[in-house]
Amino acid sequence: MCGIVAYVGDRTAYPILIKGLQRLEYRGYDSAGVALINDGLHVYKCKGKVKDLEEHAKGKSITGNIGMGHTRWATHGIPSDTNSHPHISMNGKFVVVHNGIIENYAHLKKGLISRGYTFQSETDTEVLANLIESIYVEQKVSAEIAVRSALTKVIGAYGLVISCSDEKDKLIAARKGSPLVIGVGENEYFLASDATPIVEYTDKVVYMDDEEVAVITKDSFTLTNIQNDTKEANIQNVTLSIDEIDKGHYEHFMLKEIYEQPLSIEDTFRGRVTMDHSKIFLGGLTEALPQLLSTKRIIIIACGTSWHAGMVGEYLFEEYARIPVEVEYASEFRYRNPVIQEGDVIIAISQSGETADTLAAIKMAKERGATIVGICNVAGSSIPRETHAGVYTHAGPEIGVASTKAFTSQVTVLSMMAFLLGKMKGSLAPDNYIHLIKELGKIPDKIKKVLESDEYIKKIAETYKDASNALYLGRGNLFPVALEGALKLKEISYIHAEGYPAAEMKHGPIALIDENMPVFVIATKDKSYDKIVSNIQEVKARNGKVIAIVTEGDQTIKKMADHVIEVPDCHEAVAPLLTVIPLQFISYHIAVMRGCNVDQPRNLAKSVTVE
Ligand code: F6R
Numbered sequence: 001m002c003g004i005v006a007y008v009g010d011r012t013a014y015p016i017l018i019k020g021l022q023r024l025e026y027r028g029y030d031s032a033g034v035a036l037i038n039d040g041l042h043v044y045k046c047k048g049k050v051k052d053l054e055e056h057a058k059g060k061s062i063t064g065n066i067g068m069g070h071t072r073w074a075t076h077g078i079p080s081d082t083n084s085h086p087h088i089s090m091n092g093k094f095v096v097v098h099n100g101i102i103e104n105y106a107h108l109k110k111g112l113i114s115r116g117y118t119f120q121s122e123t124d125t126e127v128l129a130n131l132i133e134s135i136y137v138e139q140k141v142s143a144e145i146a147v148r149s150a151l152t153k154v155i156g157a158y159g160l161v162i163s164c165s166d167e168k169d170k171l172i173a174a175r176k177g178s179p180l181v182i183g184v185g186e187n188e189y190f191l192a193s194d195a196t197p198i199v200e201y202t203d204k205v206v207y208m209d210d211e212e213v214a215v216i217t218k219d220s221f222t223l224t225n226i227q228n229d230t231k232e233a234n235i236q237n238v239t240l241s242i243d244e245i246d247k248g249h250y251e252h253f254m255l256k257e258i259y260e261q262p263l264s265i266e267d268t269f270r271g272r273v274t275m276d277h278s279k280i281f282l283g284g285l286t287e288a289l290p291q292l293l294s295t296k297r298i299i300i301i302a303c304g305t306s307w308h309a310g311m312v313g314e315y316l317f318e319e320y321a322r323i324p325v326e327v328e329y330a331s332e333f334r335y336r337n338p339v340i341q342e343g344d345v346i347i348a349i350s351q352s353g354e355t356a357d358t359l360a361a362i363k364m365a366k367e368r369g370a371t372i373v374g375i376c377n378v379a380g381s382s383i384p385r386e387t388h389a390g391v392y393t394h395a396g397p398e399i400g401v402a403s404t405k406a407f408t409s410q411v412t413v414l415s416m417m418a419f420l421l422g423k424m425k426g427s428l429a430p431d432n433y434i435h436l437i438k439e440l441g442k443i444p445d446k447i448k449k450v451l452e453s454d455e456y457i458k459k460i461a462e463t464y465k466d467a468s469n470a471l472y473l474g475r476g477n478l479f480p481v482a483l484e485g486a487l488k489l490k491e492i493s494y495i496h497a498e499g500y501p502a503a504e505m506k507h508g509p510i511a512l513i514d515e516n517m518p519v520f521v522i523a524t525k526d527k528s529y530d531k532i533v534s535n536i537q538e539v540k541a542r543n544g545k546v547i548a549i550v551t552e553g554d555q556t557i558k559k560m561a562d563h564v565i566e567v568p569d570c571h572e573a574v575a576p577l578l579t580v581i582p583l584q585f586i587s588y589h590i591a592v593m594r595g596c597n598v599d600q601p602r603n604l605a606k607s608v609t610v611e
Helices: 013-027 050-057 105-114 124-139 143-153 253-259 261-269 283-294 304-321 330-335 356-367 382-386 405-425 430-441 443-451 454-464 476-493 502-507 529-540 556-560 572-593
Strands: 003-008 031-037 041-047 066-072 094-102 156-164 171-176 181-184 189-192 204-207 212-216 221-225 298-302 325-329 345-350 371-376 389-392 469-474 496-501 518-522 545-551 563-567
Touching: 003 013, 003 094, 003 156, 003 171, 013 031, 013 050, 013 066, 013 189, 031 050, 031 094, 041 050, 066 094, 066 156, 094 124, 105 124, 124 143, 124 156, 143 156, 143 171, 143 212, 171 189, 189 212, 253 261, 253 572, 261 405, 261 443, 283 345, 283 371, 283 389, 283 405, 298 304, 298 330, 298 356, 304 325, 304 345, 304 405, 304 476, 304 572, 325 330, 330 356, 345 356, 356 371, 356 382, 371 382, 371 405, 389 405, 405 430, 405 572, 430 443, 430 572, 443 563, 443 572, 454 545, 454 563, 454 572, 469 476, 469 502, 469 529, 476 496, 476 518, 476 572, 496 502, 502 529, 518 529, 518 572, 529 545, 529 556, 545 556, 545 572, 563 572
Parallel strands: 298 325, 298 345, 345 371, 371 389, 469 496, 469 518, 518 545, 545 563
Antiparallel strands: 003 066, 003 189, 031 041, 031 066, 094 156, 156 171, 171 212, 181 189, 181 204, 212 221
16 A cells, blocks of 8 residues: 655656655555665655655755655554654664565564564564565575565565665665556666656566565666566557656546546457447457357446446446346455356456555456456556456546545446347347447537536535434445445545435435435436435425435436536446536535645555455
């Protein structure tokens, strides 16, 4: 969950590290630190954000052409100056930044204490720093051998950058379970948890694999596995541009990402739908198409917002491809003993491609013989590398912790998959297939229209900004949108909210409704329309406040609801893509009005690489 950046070359490392940490802050932001290696070693670290670190380092020596930085999301030990990374080993021989968890740290720590080691922090990382140092000193081996040897004793996950005070020209990096990318420049190298801190300097990257160790100086790097067998470095071109990772004129990344959705959906279509919108082609699925066409069941696994997209997928696959679908929280699936039958297809959905539970669930299902299809946003991340086939969402980097454009891109991919499979299986008539592709193709322009309601929605947000609770209701494929709306409100404005299938309200939640309860109802014109109108009446009969998302021109609901937000008319299959936008705006504006940190909500991090 933490962010790592490191540099070795001719430039001054400090500004590169600071900028890199700012780009990685979405991965964790409870403390930050840098280690600068010049004649000596300077470590500056503190609780708080990267800007607090800059303040802390002001006026101090920030020279040096080698260094490493870290932004933390606490696992072992509260956020504090002492628990911040980098961590220095007891005798100052090694400095380490770490993303991940050393599961057997207590056992290792006990052994080190018995050999006279003392500890400053409560972290598992300091244990690793001391373990490496103890091997280095006691066995009189090189820093690289000491690192390899320590890693064979470690159980857990790590992305690591390490430097030894006796070998100052070198950085040692290792990865298992937590991502690490090497940026390859001219006489300079970069290391980072993802490519965003690197693209400003070079477009050549190597995505490290699990159990790989890299030894990097300014002129060269070697890649080996933990046993020291040479590995071939696969240098790839990364296509991320700086504009994509800057806020531009927007106040927050989340707002920018809400506004980017017409484009991110277009990008998700690009090259996959013919110009005349008559055919879908998903090249990444080729390997898994026979299984997808013959499977008796699809299991979708994901977490959080991606799980909500998966629930929309369930509706789409069942309705159009007539394939039974189960949608599972990855964290539940992996710890049960799930029945995986021959021919089962697992679709794993993840924006980051690094979510630990989703990754572990994939590995387990793969071992049991399932075909794994990934839907991911971050190219080169861990999940796509574990799958048999997959489709990238192409939404571009999502920096705001609250997921917005990733959700709509995931739903776009799931829609394309369901329509294509339906057509190939014969459950979707050719005319309907073309009609649905065209409906999907109209979504970016229709979203542009919804975006024009931003100011109007902001006024509605003003009315409800002080609510303590909120309910979100939807039916069919709009029930997952209700769940997503509630999650957005909870995570960025800290208002308690729940999403329900509208008809379930009568089985309990209706007791909560009074004049203080805002109820967001997704009520566009579809086959459940009359039913949802009745649900709105039930809320109004109990003095609840109804904010309804309706189809343009709807007069019926206008008469009964307190507020309506109109979206353009669309086919019900694609309605989740339109109706989620007003809910994203509502949460965004309420959070801003409540003075919350929209892009970095408390206790959260963008990619959850711990269980
Ligand atoms: C909510 C949010 C999270 C993620 C979840 C899964 O706004 O962003 O709920 O959706 O942590 O993350 P990925 O999709 O990266 O696997």
